[in-house]
Amino acid sequence: MKLTVNLGANSYPIYIKNNILSQVDTYIHEAFRGRKIMIISDDIVYPIYGEALTARLADWECYHIVLPHGEQTKDFQTLPQVYEAMAEAHFTRTDMIIALGGGVIGDLAGFAASTYMRGIKLVQIPTSLLAQVDSSVGGKVAVDLPQGKNLIGAFYQPSLVLIDPTVLDTLSERFIIDGMGEVVKYGCIEDAELFETLASHTSFKDLKKVLPEVITRCVDIKREIVEEDQFDTGRRMLLNFGHTLAHAIEQHFNYQMQIHGEAVAIGMYQITRIAEERGLTEAGTAERILNVLNIYRLPHKCGLPLGSLTKAISLDKKNMHGTLNLVLLHDIGNSYAEPSSLQFFDEPKRMI
Structure with a gap:
């Protein structure tokens, strides 16, 4: 399957195919005419796929950086290691980075590509379900600060x-579950039929027989939204459903408790509960989300008082000119941005 993100001069193809990594050189030849490639990966992914990928890239001068896995790596202080490795290898603006890994590596490597020599080519090879359905597409790249996630x-x-769905066979169960948080998000915000497909299965194992189609549908939704709103000033905000609470939860626990998709699952359910109570979402929507989260063994609560998260929420990137643009649902498959404020979360003792 080939999809194309049509952004004029910034357009690019997305290929979704089983075992595509065994043909990676063919696709790289189509996209790249330079000489040097830097593979950026982590200490879980690179030992599985790094050597095979490098062998397929024999036509180029290849280097690699292997970073510790986990959100802690997506830190501003990690960037100098990446820049120094490229400088020592004499990388120029005609060379390229390959991000081989999940969302953390994709975001960090992407930000390095965007800033090294004011921008060099980037190829995303996502190896987690979350990265395949979401973070590898759309061009958002970032690193974290102690004050909040993705602030730089x-x-x-x-x-x-x-995108090679077969690489998911090497993922641990937790990271499959994590990715399903973003899959559920796409059904919630844009596609009631996708949501019903997820609800009609009994587990991820049961869903796996249609997984390439599910991945393709999620990517196609994101492609269409990004084409309409590349710079996240309008409709693209809808992709952040659940994220206002999720990022605050992740930061509260210093990225040591819930991983991203788990936190998104909590955020989607909890913000929908609040919105229902305030008449902003159709009654019963939160219960429908909870039922799907349970099928895929995703969490729906983290045991924190809401008041402990308001400082982090205030730094949310959707907080503009004192207005916090919350992503809510009218009902499943029908999302909208609601201009609000921190008062929406003004129940400090409420447990979420």
Whole structure:
């Protein structure tokens, strides 16, 4: 399956195909005419796929950086290691980075590509379900600060995205579950039929027989939204459903408790509960979300008082001119941005 993100001069193809990594050189030749490639990966993914990928890239001068896995790596202080490795290898603006890994590696490598020599080519090869359905597409790249997640970032589109669903076979169960948080999000915000497909299965194992189609549908939704709103000033905000609470939860626990998709699941359910109570979402919607979260063993609460998260929420990137643009649902498959404020979360003792 080939999809194309049509953004004029910044357009690029997305290929979704089983075992596509065994043909990676063919696709790289289409996208890249330079000489050097830097593979940025982590200490879980690179030992599985790094050597095979490098062998397929024999036509180029290849280097690699292997970073510790986990959100802690997506830190502003990690960037100098990446820049120094490229400088020592004499990388120029005609060379390229390949991000081989999940969302953390994709975001960090993408930000490095956007800033090294004011921008070099980038290829995303996502190896987690979350990265395949969401973060590898659309050009959002970023690193974290102690004050909040993704506070240092840019919009920088890749030249190519290669998605191989078979690599998910090497993921631990927790990271499959994590990715399902973003899959459920797409059904909630844009596609009631996708949501019903998810609800009609009994587990991820049961869903796996249609997984390539599910991945393709999620990517196609994101492609269409990004084409309409590349820079996140309008409709693209809808992709952040659940994220206002999720990012605050992740930061509260210093990225040591819930991983991103788990936190998104909590955020989607909890914000929908609040919205229902305030008449902003159709009654029963939160219960429908909860039922799907249970099927895929995603969490729906984290045991924190809401008041402990308001400081982090105030730094949310959708907080503009004192207005917090919350992403809510009218009902399943029908989302909208609601201009609000921190008062929406003014129940400090409420447990979420």
